């Protein structure tokens with residue numbers, strides 16, 4: 001793909017999300033994390049002591065980052081401007097589509113780390129544990145999230161996947 | 177190549193989680209190897225491995241689909257702490273695993289005394305690399321298969337095959353260390369945690385990644401800097417043996433032990449199959465479902481292709497290799513550094 005086209009696609013989420021006031025996201029994110037926590041208890045079981053840690057999930061091509069606290073008694077997911085992030089245990093960063101594909105078991109976290117497409121900071125053990133726990137979840141968490149918002153959610157995800165399809169695929173489709 | 181001139185080898189695939197196990201089986205694994213969530217296996221990583229309930233479910237899933245489950249109990253119990261290893265063995269036998277993969281002679285003895293009908297494989301961690309050593313294990317513990325250390329050429333494997341009474345399993349893809357399987361103490365030296373007894377090399381609890389604004393990455397294990405990667409340079413695991421170090425006789429930092437590179441024996445598959453290797457093993461219980469799906473399906477296709485007398489195209493696994501580099505290691509011929 002033409003590199004300038006690729007970079008325009010990568011920046012698209014930043015442009016689309018830029019005008020979004022973060023307080024508007026609060027109820028949506030809260031619904032997402034509570035639904036996943038309720039429907040996927042195996043995730044927190046596998047996290048062990050790390051379920052009490054706080055993780056910054058940082059999609060580098062959108063204008064905010066997410067703070068995830070998986071504690072099943074009080075799960076929370078909040079959006080912050082990067083310069084306003086509260087103290088946290090670990091940070092995982094990559095483009096939105098890279099993170100989504102990794103969560104959905106389409107891309108390998110180690111391979112992304114080798115190619116420097118994934119950045120890990122802070123408590124490495126907590127990140128490795130979260131990665132392993134998410135990888136044990138079959139089906140698509142992205143689909144689960146889209147389903148929460150019914151037709152508009154599914155349409156938004158389909159659009160994101162179309163962009164992804166243009167950018168790169170899983171290893172079977174785009175091994176290079 | 178002539179079709180069917182070789183015995184069809186078993187494809188032995190890694191599974192770090194129940195989801196990976198199902199992925200491996202569905203992608204065409206003949207057998208899957210996995211371990212419990214404790215120090216009894218050599219991939220005792222955070223968030224990885226199976227609870228007893230998951231292991232029982234894994235055995236059922238594999239058997240329902242005609243695949244085998246091999247249980248890795250391949251660490252060395254410290255003195256006076258053998259109970260954990262014994263209960264892992266008892267559980268595995270009770271769940272009906274197809275084989276136990278063991279390294280320690282005390283563990284092997286426990287199995288042969290208490291579960292004499294249980295099939296036993298000798299782990300690569302035992303480091304048995306000569307016909308004499310393998311014969312000893314076979315005679316003493318009724319070992320049915322040896323997983324060979326990654327230090328032998330195909331010719332040497334063939335010679336060993338002709339002299340031993342058990343099957344051979346050989347690694348064909350994945351992470352490789354510096355060829356001191358079951359004996360390496362580098363991690364223990366740096367972190368106090370033992371690869372061989374605690375089941376974890378370079379534990380994530382001791383790893384730190386530091387990336388500066390220019391995206392230069394420093395990887396650290398405990399107090400030691402293992403490597404520095406400039407922006408855009410492919411990175412490797414923060415394992416001690418893959419570190420780039422300052423040494424007296426070199427001006428630049430240097431991969432003193434081993435380079436970040438993965439084993440890939442795609443091109444040697446027919447030679448291994450003709451050398452009498454019964455099982456081909458893929459490394460990577462710490463890797464994701466995406467890795468398992470890609471690597472297992474690629475090798476399934478390759479093995480089936482070779483068996484049908486074709487010359488299958490097997491490219492595209494480079495994306496999953498450490499540092500984006502691959503090697504045939506000692507298998508292709510020994511070029512010691």
Ligand code: SF4
Pocket residue numbers: 352353354355356360361362363371377378415416417418
């Ligand atoms: S440091 Fe290297 S050789 Fe030693 S146990 Fe770890 S991976 Fe194996």
